[in-house]
Amino acid sequence: MKLRALIADTFREIYAKKVILGIVVIEVLTLVITGLVVGMISDSYENARVTTSSSVITAVEYDSTEMADTVADRLLDFPEDSAMGATTDTTTPSKILEITPADSVQLRSASSQESLVTEMVRGQLAAYSTLVGVAVFLLAIFATAGIVPSMMEKGTIDVLISKPVDRAMLLLGRTLGGIIAVGANLLLFVLGIFAIYGIFSGVWLTSFVVWTFLISFFGFLVFYSFVVCMNILSESWVLPMSLSYIHIFLFSSFLSNREDTLYLFITSPVAQAIIDGLYWILPQPFDLVEANRSLVFSGMVSSYAPFIQGGIFILVMSAVAVWRFRRKDF
Amino acid sequence: MANTAIQINGLEKIYKGSGRKSQPIHALKPLDLEIPNGQIFGLLGPNGAGKTTLVKLLLGIVFPTSGTATIRGRAAGTTTAKQIIGYLPENHRYPNYLTGFGVLRYFGQLSGMDNQTIQRRSAELLEIVQMSQWADTRIKQYSKGMMQRIGLAQAMLNNPEVIFLDEPTDGVDPVGRREIREVIAELKQQGKTVFLNSHLLSEVELICDRVAIMNKGTLVTMGTVKELTAMQKLWRIEVEQPQQPQLHQLLARIPTATATGNSILFTAETLNDLNHAIDAIRSAGILISTVRPERQSLEDLFIDIITEGGAK
Numbered sequence: 001m002k003l004r005a006l007i008a009d010t011f012r013e014i015y016a017k018k019v020i021l022g023i024v025v026i027e028v029l030t031l032v033i034t035g036l037v038v039g040m041i042s043d044s045y046e047n048a049r050v051t052t053s054s055s056v057i058t059a060v061e062y063d064s065t066e067m068a069d070t071v072a073d074r075l076l077d078f079p080e081d082s083a084m085g086a087t088t089d090t091t092t093p094s095k096i097l098e099i100t101p102a103d104s105v106q107l108r109s110a111s112s113q114e115s116l117v118t119e120m121v122r123g124q125l126a127a128y129s130t131l132v133g134v135a136v137f138l139l140a141i142f143a144t145a146g147i148v149p150s151m152m153e154k155g156t157i158d159v160l161i162s163k164p165v166d167r168a169m170l171l172l173g174r175t176l177g178g179i180i181a182v183g184a185n186l187l188l189f190v191l192g193i194f195a196i197y198g199i200f201s202g203v204w205l206t207s208f209v210v211w212t213f214l215i216s217f218f219g220f221l222v223f224y225s226f227v228v229c230m231n232i233l234s235e236s237w238v239l240p241m242s243l244s245y246i247h248i249f250l251f252s253s254f255l256s257n258r259e260d261t262l263y264l265f266i267t268s269p270v271a272q273a274i275i276d277g278l279y280w281i282l283p284q285p286f287d288l289v290e291a292n293r294s295l296v297f298s299g300m301v302s303s304y305a306p307f308i309q310g311g312i313f314i315l316v317m318s319a320v321a322v323w324r325f326r327r328k329d330f
Numbered sequence: 331m332a333n334t335a336i337q338i339n340g341l342e343k344i345y346k347g348s349g350r351k352s353q354p355i356h357a358l359k360p361l362d363l364e365i366p367n368g369q370i371f372g373l374l375g376p377n378g379a380g381k382t383t384l385v386k387l388l389l390g391i392v393f394p395t396s397g398t399a400t401i402r403g404r405a406a407g408t409t410t411a412k413q414i415i416g417y418l419p420e421n422h423r424y425p426n427y428l429t430g431f432g433v434l435r436y437f438g439q440l441s442g443m444d445n446q447t448i449q450r451r452s453a454e455l456l457e458i459v460q461m462s463q464w465a466d467t468r469i470k471q472y473s474k475g476m477m478q479r480i481g482l483a484q485a486m487l488n489n490p491e492v493i494f495l496d497e498p499t500d501g502v503d504p505v506g507r508r509e510i511r512e513v514i515a516e517l518k519q520q521g522k523t524v525f526l527n528s529h530l531l532s533e534v535e536l537i538c539d540r541v542a543i544m545n546k547g548t549l550v551t552m553g554t555v556k557e558l559t560a561m562q563k564l565w566r567i568e569v570e571q572p573q574q575p576q577l578h579q580l581l582a583r584i585p586t587a588t589a590t591g592n593s594i595l596f597t598a599e600t601l602n603d604l605n606h607a608i609d610a611i612r613s614a615g616i617l618i619s620t621v622r623p624e625r626q627s628l629e630d631l632f633i634d635i636i637t638e639g640g641a642k
Contacts, residue, residue, distance in 0.1 A: 001439055001442070002439060002442065004439075005439035005440055006440070009425060009436055012427055012428070013425060013427065016425075016426075016427035153423060154421065154423075155420075155421045155422045155423035156422075156425075157391070158386070158389075158391055158417070158422065159424070159437065159484070160440070161389065162391065162415060162417035162419075162494075163412060163437065163440040163441055164409045164410070164412040164441060164442060165409070165412075165440050166409060327393065329345070329391070329392035330391050330392065
């Protein structure tokens with residue numbers, strides 16, 4: 001009852017402040033634009049369906065040779081499951097033309113027209129998953145960064161703490177309200193994209209919904225745990241939000257690609273060790289977005305490290321936040 | 331102990347300085363205090379005296395540096411103690427997207443009340459604080475006085491045994507103040523203990539059974555209003571028509587004395603001084619009709635204590 005009251009009040013506050021409303025407007029506009037664009041290119045899906053076999057169907061960069069093989073296998077096996085009953089060249093394995101040394105693969109296949117369309121949609125939605133990931137980091141953190149600080153305002157927190165509610169529950173109810181609001185918005189948006197592509201292409205790619213929702217939501221949780229922790233330590237919402245954005249849009253990509261970028265200039269082993277340490281301590285949004293794209297496209301991920309690291313980060317930040325909040329003087 | 335609402339033993343609060351060079355702030359020096367059940371207890375003091383810190387310590391909003399406190403035998407600041415507490419803070423801020431009734435429902439739920447009880451109590455309390463007609467209006471449209479009324483209803487919602495009111499009449503018009511005073515008096519009638527922080531000394535004087543004055547983190551004095559205002563050093567002696575030479579002789583012997591009509595006012599530090607003065611008056615051949623302490627207003631006392639620096 002108490003937790004539900006706290007969550008419900010957080011919802012009311014979020015919607016009263018119209019931040020989520022603004023995000024919903026952005027989402028609806030995005031969906032409308034996506035619908036228009038996908039509608040305009042829907043002819044290309046039809047054209048693909050009538051494309052003769054043995055055409056070049058795609059050329060894609062993969063993260064690893066194993067991933068490329070998996071995609072190739074799936075493409076080549078596809079006709080067996082095809083409801084279209086398209087003709088299949090049983091000698092297709094010989095038609096994998098090339099796996100380059102740079103781990104890229106080109107596939108020539110006599111696969112069905114449906115697999116071609118599926119791969120087109122898969123590629124477009126994989127790109128979309130990156131957009132969704134970045135948008136979630138940007139908008140969801142903005143929408144929720146002020147939730148805990150507004151509870152800690154003088155005159156508000158006094159009354160709340162005077163009630164027979166554990167401080168940890170106050171914090172939990174407040175953050176859960178924000179998390180559920182963001183989660184619901186994200187799910188609706190991802191479902192919207194999924195439906196638009198499904199309607200126009202006839203390809204209902206559920207892996208896009210599952211991975212994009214789960215990974216984007218997970219990424220949001222990673223940063224929100226940091227924001228809440230910093231909210232409590234600094235009693236500010238601007239500082240944690242700014243730090244999050246700086247990390248997401250600047251540090252994260254450098255840290256993920258440190259060997260190809262930073263280490264060209266930083267040659268000291270000590271400095272490199274420090275940078276390596278930072279990479280493993282700080283969240284890895286760049287890698288999460290990459291993993292999302294890869295999972296949507298190929299169903300595979302090159303490393304689980306960003307997930308494990310993110311999980312540990314959430315636990316540590318949450319523990320520090322609860323510990324500090326329970327001992328804080330207001 | 332069973333008759334004690336609030337028991338404070340050596341409660342102390344030192345705030346750490348926020349910057350590197352800032353000094354710790356000794357907001358509350360070790361304090362011992364016992365407040366009996368069923369009383370209206372007024373806490374007075376200038377800004378920074380430690381009043382709000384004391385209330386926050388009792389409510390668990392800040393944590394003590396040392397010492398302990400109990401509310402009706404329950405450790406202050408714990409969830410069990412908070413079940414029997416109501417609190418109206420100064421400058422409270424309720425979610426402005428809620429209606430008056432919405433505020434009561436929200437805080438009732440946080441107090442662990444079921445919806446039926448919340449409905450019933452809210453209707454009663456909104457009637458008592460005369461806010462029934464504004465129950466469904468969003469509180470962002472409320473005036474300061476209306477906010478105080480809804481805040482008072484919120485503080486009484488869970489039928490608490492001990493109620494902390496911080497400036498309950500702040501921003502309320504004179505009629506409203508009287509109504510709030512009546513509500514507080516009614517709470518006392520119901521056996522509740524009311525802990526009242528107020529700058530309005532006349533108000534405290536009117537409704538409080540006991541008053542404590544704090545200054546610079548220390549409890550300077552405490553007692554009933556009558557005790558506090560009577561314990562002063564100023565005495566008034568009514569005499570029969572004195573002759574002018576007698577009077578001049580007397581005033582020369584008691585430098586602090588002033589005479590107006592049939593009254594002689596003078597300051598006596600001790601009872602011994604008072605008796606010496608009486609002896610002097612009698613030896614001057616003046617007949618005494620009455621001797622009584624000159625009562626100061628609470629405000630006079632408050633100003634005296636604060637200007638003395640609380641070093642009583």
